[in-house]
Structure formats: C-alpha cells, structure tokens
Amino acid sequence: MSEVNEQMMPPKVVLPKLEKNLYEARAIKSFLLTAMVWGLVILASIPLFSVIYMLIVEGGARLDWEAITALPPAGFETGGGFGNAIVGTLVMVGIASAISIPVGVLAAVYLSILEPQSKLATTSRFLAKVLTGFPSILAGVFVYAILVITTKTYSAWAGGVALAVLMLPTVTLAAEEAMRQVPQRMRDAAFGMGCTRTQVIFKVILPTGMPGILTGVILAVAGAAGESAPLLFTALFSNYYMAELAEPTASLSILIYNFSGMPFENQIELAWAASLALVVMVLFFNILARIVGRSKF
Amino acid sequence: MSLIDDKVMDTLTHQGDFIATPYEPKGPVVIDCDVKNIYYGDFRAVRDSRIPIEKNKVTGFIGPSGCGKSTVLRSMNRMNDLVESFRFDGKVQYHDHDIYDKKVDPVIVRRYIGMVFQLPNPFSMSIYDNVAFGLRLNNYKGDEEEMVVKALKRAAIWNDVKDKLKNSGLSLSGGQQQRLCIARAIATEPDVLLMDEPASALDPIATRQIEELMVELKEDYTVALVTHNMQQATRVADVTAFMGVDISKGGRTGYLVEMNETRKVFEDPEQELTKEYVRGEFS
Numbered sequence A: 001m002s003e004v005n006e007q008m009m010p011p012k013v014v015l016p017k018l019e020k021n022l023y024e025a026r027a028i029k030s031f032l033l034t035a036m037v038w039g040l041v042i043l044a045s046i047p048l049f050s051v052i053y054m055l056i057v058e059g060g061a062r063l064d065w066e067a068i069t070a071l072p073p074a075g076f077e078t079g080g081g082f083g084n085a086i087v088g089t090l091v092m093v094g095i096a097s098a099i100s101i102p103v104g105v106l107a108a109v110y111l112s113i114l115e116p117q118s119k120l121a122t123t124s125r126f127l128a129k130v131l132t133g134f135p136s137i138l139a140g141v142f143v144y145a146i147l148v149i150t151t152k153t154y155s156a157w158a159g160g161v162a163l164a165v166l167m168l169p170t171v172t173l174a175a176e177e178a179m180r181q182v183p184q185r186m187r188d189a190a191f192g193m194g195c196t197r198t199q200v201i202f203k204v205i206l207p208t209g210m211p212g213i214l215t216g217v218i219l220a221v222a223g224a225a226g227e228s229a230p231l232l233f234t235a236l237f238s239n240y241y242m243a244e245l246a247e248p249t250a251s252l253s254i255l256i257y258n259f260s261g262m263p264f265e266n267q268i269e270l271a272w273a274a275s276l277a278l279v280v281m282v283l284f285f286n287i288l289a290r291i292v293g294r295s296k297f
Numbered sequence B: 001m002s003l004i005d006d007k008v009m010d011t012l013t014h015q016g017d018f019i020a021t022p023y024e025p026k027g028p029v030v031i032d033c034d035v036k037n038i039y040y041g042d043f044r045a046v047r048d049s050r051i052p053i054e055k056n057k058v059t060g061f062i063g064p065s066g067c068g069k070s071t072v073l074r075s076m077n078r079m080n081d082l083v084e085s086f087r088f089d090g091k092v093q094y095h096d097h098d099i100y101d102k103k104v105d106p107v108i109v110r111r112y113i114g115m116v117f118q119l120p121n122p123f124s125m126s127i128y129d130n131v132a133f134g135l136r137l138n139n140y141k142g143d144e145e146e147m148v149v150k151a152l153k154r155a156a157i158w159n160d161v162k163d164k165l166k167n168s169g170l171s172l173s174g175g176q177q178q179r180l181c182i183a184r185a186i187a188t189e190p191d192v193l194l195m196d197e198p199a200s201a202l203d204p205i206a207t208r209q210i211e212e213l214m215v216e217l218k219e220d221y222t223v224a225l226v227t228h229n230m231q232q233a234t235r236v237a238d239v240t241a242f243m244g245v246d247i248s249k250g251g252r253t254g255y256l257v258e259m260n261e262t263r264k265v266f267e268d269p270e271q272e273l274t275k276e277y278v279r280g281e282f283s
C-alpha cells in the first residue's frame, strides 16, 4: 500500500534556501544604495529646513501686532513695522490677479479648445513658455516704459500690471494643461446633451479643470507676491499707507530688499519678520485656494 | 471575432452598386434616415443606406467594425458635425423636419435625440447633478428633483445610488456609470435615444442589466442601438439593419445589406452575405 502511494507521489523537489543572507553581494549593494539615498535626501533638506528654521526663529521674534500695522521706521528709530507694505503687496497682487487670471484662463480656452492648432495658438504658446523663464526685471522695465513714463508717476497700478505680466504665462499654461486633461468623452457627452460650444466650455470643461487651473493660479500668485525686481521701477516704495492707486506704493518684497541691506539691527529684524509674514500670506492663500477649489469629485 | 468578420466580408462583399431591398416599416417612423453618401474628407465612409427608425421599437445596427454603424448613428443627431471633415449627402427626416436643413440648429436636434456612448462618460459632478444637467440646460421650470429621481428609477439605478446622490458620478462602477449616463440622457425625456455599443465595455452581468433596460425603455422612447454582439441584437432589437463593407473600387465604403425584423434577418435572411455573417458569428 505504502509502496503504491510512494510511486504516485510527485518527485521530490530540492528547495533552494529561502532565508535572507545579509552578506550576499546583492544584499550589501542594496543596503549601500538605500543608505546613500537617505544621506542625499537629508543633505538636500538641510538648506530647506534651515531657511524655514531661521525664518521662524529670526522673523517670529518680531512678528507682532506692531510689526504688521505700524509704518516703517527711519534710520536709528526703534520699533515700527511694515503695515503699509502688507497692504501694498495685497493690493498689487490683487490687481495682478484681476488682470492675469481672466485673461490667462480665456487665453487657455482659446489654446486648448477653440483653435489649438492655429498659428496664433502655437505662437502664443511658445511665447508663454519663453516668458515663464524670463528674468522678471524685464517685466518691470517693460511696464516702466509703457505706464510709468506715460503717467509720469510710480504707482500701484504699474506694479500690479508688472506682476500681471509675470503671472500671465504661468496661469495660461497651467490652465491650458488643466483643460486639455478633461477627457474628450466628457465633452462628447456635453455636446450630446445639446450644449453649445460655449456651454461645453463653461459648464463642463472649466469646472472639471478647476483644480488644475487653481494650482497654476496659486503658483503664479505665490511667485508674484515674492517678486521685488518688477516692482523696483513700477511701484517703487513708500513709507506711508497708500491713499490711492496712482502713487508710489510699498511692498513686502521691496521692504525686505531695502531693510536687509541696512546697517541697523532694528531694520534687519523687521526684514526677517516681513519675510515670515510674506511666507505666511502665501501659505494662507495656498490653503484657501485648495479648500475652495478642491476637486469635490 | 473581427478576424472572422473580415474574412467573410472579403470573400462576399457586394461589388459595385448593390442597394438593399427597402425595409417596409410596420409602424410609425420617427427618424427616416436616408443616406446617399457620407464622407470624411475624400473618404467615402457610407453609401446608399435607407434606415427608418420606428417609434417605440429598438432598431439594431450590426456589421463588421468599420462598416459605418457609428457614422450613421451619429448622423442622426448631427453629432458628426463636430468632425470637421464630415460631409453628409442625403436626408434625415425627423417627424416633419429634415435635420440637415440649413435652418436647423444641430444643438436643438441633440436635445430631442439623445445619445449614450460606448464608454460611460459621466461628468465629474455629483450623481444628482449629472442627471439634473440636461434639465438645467433646458431651463426646466418644474420639480427638478422629481425628474431626477424618475430618471434614475427609469434607468434602474435608483436603488444603487439613492443614499449617495451627492457622491461623484465617477465613483460608481462601470455598469452603474453607464446606467447613470442613460438616466442623464432620459431625464429630459428626449424623443429618441441613440446608443452606440453601450454595453461593450461592461461585464456580462452589467450588460444584461443594460439590455433589460433597453427593452423597458422602448415603451417610452424610440431606441437605435449599435452593437457588435449579435446575440445582443437578437435579445434586444425588434428590427435589425445589417451593414457591410464594399471594398470594390479600392475603397472601404459601408452600406446597408439588409434590414428587416430581427427574427427574419437572423433566421431567414434574404442576402447570402447576411447568412454568412450571421452563421460565422454563431458557429
């Protein structure tokens, strides 16, 4: 009986060793590579974390109510703040957004939906890509030429327009990409329901692409808020709260630029605090936009 | 499957200018689709096919891939107008309008002649908003919620979604998405539903549900159904149009081979080509 059974058994297989061998060349190589990757990651995050650490430590020390409401101090004065610069930055970034977001999104509609292959589209797409990598100071020079010289004054208007010039390519390209990602079959469905082309764009493509569009807008706003070069020749600076849009206007970035180069302890501390304020502001808008524009579906 | 199709077709293609015996509709006709020629640019995709769509029936379109089933279907609500190179020569009589008349607005045509596509394509909105989409588009003044619920029930998906109307339409399974798309299409109570292989991307169970649904829907609607699955045609279609491809003269032009009551087409076809095609599929 048992003989028969043995004959029917499949031939025994010699199993290889399945235990881990830590001293095998393969295992050692893998360990070394892992260690190297970790090392590089830590190395790469040192500057990142030290910037944030310094910002919080140095900037946090002075970021109080006085700092965010008072006017900038002169020379050897103590105290003071940068309230006017916060207002100026908000206003100019607001102007820039009000110009660049609608124009950029509508341009993106043209590029991604209406005439994606036309000469105008390919040319503007190419120019937008070139402009995203352009030195930002050129936006300042350009607006200086067309707005500051003609109106004969530095102004929040000019600063806003300069920032808009800077934001426009980023917004346009991101919005184009976001709308291009909306699947063709959703568009077909909308046409099949009896939508006109305008309705397809506004009822389906824009809402579906909104998270992507907002990501581009946030990037553009964050970039614009931190720019100083385009504001140097357009908004200049002011030591007072703005009374109107057609006068030289303070901004956080220019204040940081000015104060950090001064030989006074007080101003340098305020420059740190203003930097932290700028980062917090950008972060706040970032989170806000993500909450508002979160893809619910 | 399509290999067999092509072989059968290659040996049996009608040469030249064959024209199918006209189908005599037994009931009222909603869309009388009379194709002379359909072109994409210089390419003649379909020729000489007269396909009347009868009221409250399912009219099936079968034939090898590339014979122009979708092209003809999409000509009936002017969806093909979205293809730049598309050119239609012939007449599509919808009640007493020729929908290719210059005065006709294709956007309005599509509100009466709805469409369900091969791949489920819900919008990235909530289930409720998907179904309400057409009602809002048409500025529907009545009780929106009632219409949405009615459509979802009609599309046999109400029980699946009644507790999650606020969830995304894209969160559903493929079969549920397709029934949602059907609900979306019927919410505005269109006259005709064009369905282009609506079950081809679905598993067998979901396919059966969609098939049962189509049979039910014909009580209220008129359905034109493209399918590559002949069993589906026998199960669902009252009337079947079989299209072939004419490869004489170097082209690949689709045309109507035979149209008749489904039973007749499958059991006692008039054309040798139909017989071969039907047999090829079933053997």
Ligand SMILES: Nc1ncnc2c1ncn2[C@@H]1O[C@H](COP(=O)(O)OP(=O)(O)O)[C@@H](O)[C@H]1O
Binding pocket: B040, B045, B063, B064, B065, B066, B067, B068, B069, B070, B071, B072, B083, B085, B252, B254
């Ligand atoms: N948008 C289009 N542009 C050019 N040719 C097309 C287009 N759509 C379909 N065709 C061609 O028309 C013919 C019929 O296609 P189609 O109607 O999709 O066939 P079926 O649905 O029967 O498979 C095919 O030869 C196909 O290549």
Ligand SMILES: [Mg+2]
Binding pocket: B069, B070, B071, B196, B226
């Ligand atoms: Mg098809």
